[in-house]
Amino acid sequence: MATMQQVADRAGVSIATVSFVVNGTKYVTPATTAKVTAAMRELKFRGNVVARALASRRTRIVALLFPTTGNRFSPTTSEFFMNAAERASERGYHLVLWPVDPAGDDLDDLVSGGLVDGVVLMEVRMDDPRVVKLSELGVPFTLIGRTRDAAELPYVDIDFETTIEDGLDHLQGLGHRRFGLVLENLEGTPMAGYAPHLRVEDTFRRSVVDRGCAGTVVYAGPGSEGGRDAARRLLEADPDVTAVLVMKDDSSAGLLVGLYAAGRRVPDDVSVLSIASSAAAGDQHHPRLSTMIAPGRELGVRAADALIDRLDGTSTELPHFLLPCVLRPAESVAAAPTR
Amino acid sequence: MATMQQVADRAGVSIATVSFVVNGTKYVTPATTAKVTAAMRELKFRGNVVARALASRRTRIVALLFPTTGNRFSPTTSEFFMNAAERASERGYHLVLWPVDPAGDDLDDLVSGGLVDGVVLMEVRMDDPRVVKLSELGVPFTLIGRTRDAAELPYVDIDFETTIEDGLDHLQGLGHRRFGLVLENLEGTPMAGYAPHLRVEDTFRRSVVDRGCAGTVVYAGPGSEGGRDAARRLLEADPDVTAVLVMKDDSSAGLLVGLYAAGRRVPDDVSVLSIASSAAAGDQHHPRLSTMIAPGRELGVRAADALIDRLDGTSTELPHFLLPCVLRPAESVAAAPTR
DSSP states (O other): OOOHHHHHHHHTSOHHHHHHHHHTOSOOOHHHHHHHHHHHHHTTOOOOHHHHHHHHSOOOEEEEEEEOSSSOOOHHHHHHHHHHHHHHHHTTOEEEEEEEOTTOTTHHHHHTTSOOSEEEEOSOBTTOHHHHHHHHHTOOEEEESOOSSOTTSOEEEEOHHHHHHHHHHHHHHTTOOEEEEEEEOOTTSTTTTBHHHHHHHHHHHHHHHHTTOEEEEEEEOSHHHHHHHHHHHHHHHOTTOOEEEEEOHHHHHHHHHHHHHTTOOTTTTOEEEEEEEOHHHHTTSSSOOEEEEOOHHHHHHHHHHHHHHHHHTSOOSOOEEEEOOEEEOOSSOOOOOOO | OOOHHHHHHHHTSOHHHHHHHHHTOSOOOHHHHHHHHHHHHHTTOOOOHHHHHHHHSOOOEEEEEEEOSSSOOOHHHHHHHHHHHHHHHHTTOEEEEEEEOTTOTTHHHHHTTSOOSEEEEOSOBTTOHHHHHHHHHTOOEEEESOOSSOTTSOEEEEOHHHHHHHHHHHHHHTTOOEEEEEEEOOTTSTTTTBHHHHHHHHHHHHHHHHTTOEEEEEEEOSHHHHHHHHHHHHHHHOTTOOEEEEOOHHHHHHHHHHHHHTTOOTTTTOEEEEEEEOHHHHTTSSSOOEEEEOOHHHHHHHHHHHHHHHHHTSOOSOOEEEEOOEEEOOSSOOOOOOO
């Protein structure tokens, strides 16, 4: 096995620096940490992580907590996770995905044994019991998402408010005045109160009024069937709707089919704009969906940085970082039909 | 903090049994383990997991290793993971998802420090360097998947051979004699040699010959575009094809559109059967895709059991468990057109 001296030589740093990285006892810049961990890997330097953890009270493991309920692990979620994991690795940490129940009952087990240095919490609800639990447990954490009042909490999140305004700006600029919004129906599920939905719906309802436009919200059931049914109900509520925002990947195809079935061509008669989704998801459809793309890569990196800055003591600022989705135009949005 | 005696009283077991569970020093049945861990949770009994790990050389953490490359975390993958995690929890273990590079270069770091008791490996290639690494490191592991020669390795996997035969039986029973197969093009990517693809393709090619039928294989690029292009190339290679098997969720919609664009109605002219996918994915499409559903739930549970049986010493058999996908008929398969 390689010695600490060999690791120091390979990385071109002092043995003290290697020790700081290994034991997490002092701040080392991310660039130097990366050099040292690379050298450790190349030389197969094996500290005993458990013994080290006992000595330093650090494991350099952080966990992204994800609800066990439902099968909510979307490609966008995967993008958050994979990029956060890569960033953590660059900074000398391991990020793992840890399924926890939505009520937070198993959080004690996971964090109080000293196995993880900190956690990132995803799929946040407006009043999330897991946030209360984590605060009580005193474990460092960062949210990807925001509770109702997140002023005192560290978070990174999609700026849903700006995303919806930008989406409506885009559509209104093309002459649309009657809008629909399709959201997942979460009533009676453990994910009821899911913050992104509530923020999107609030902003949409407020903004269409401010714009002097019409807006209809429908909640869709699962899959294509849910999308077709949502199209039917939307057209029943507003037969003159010309633009639909949809935040539900699994029902987008059904929504398109439902619109066609009712004699509406997309985008000639009705435009469809997918919200907080990915280019890959939008490209699965025909026509390819114009999409407000979720900044999964940047938010994943920022979430990892926010937590690790805190763990390493490199920043004492409370991270509050919001980033809107960015429009990727494709084939499902066009000018409003002239009457 | 609760004492071990209080945990024992609450669980209705002896203090020795609690100690066995806490320290992992002796076999305790899954049912009793669940009772004890529930009591520990209710009473907020906090063993110091790290200290305990040092004493017993056990952390009761197992990791599912997933490649960092590409965004391959599909809904089916999620089903494997979530069910394996739930099963591990029932047996008193925590399962976490751990991203590792496909070459296996970071495996030493992850497993040699004593942080995980064992690992489950997913997305296995025919000649997978990670399997060699894990064997060298001496860490207990189980595969979800199979390398080329897996006779001496513990695995659970989809029985792709039976899945393809069953799928072809179904289609041939409806009069189809000219088949297509659409697979992801992985050439030149780190996932080249992905075992499910090679097994599916081999079985398909052999079986269509055995059946005296025609078979064409096309490799599709990403998304809807890849699916449309695959339909075009398939119809170029065999204009008389009447049934297509597709193992690529993100290109299924494009495949349908490509067939329609070429004047083929689905399922009247061409039947489409989705392979190793999920009901939820099939239901996103119009028509709803008939699907050979991947047994993600059962394989997830079996993978967790296979690993934990080994860790707990409750079984010394080498687990070799294969389960085929099961047909879920929907709207995309019909009798072959009569000429």
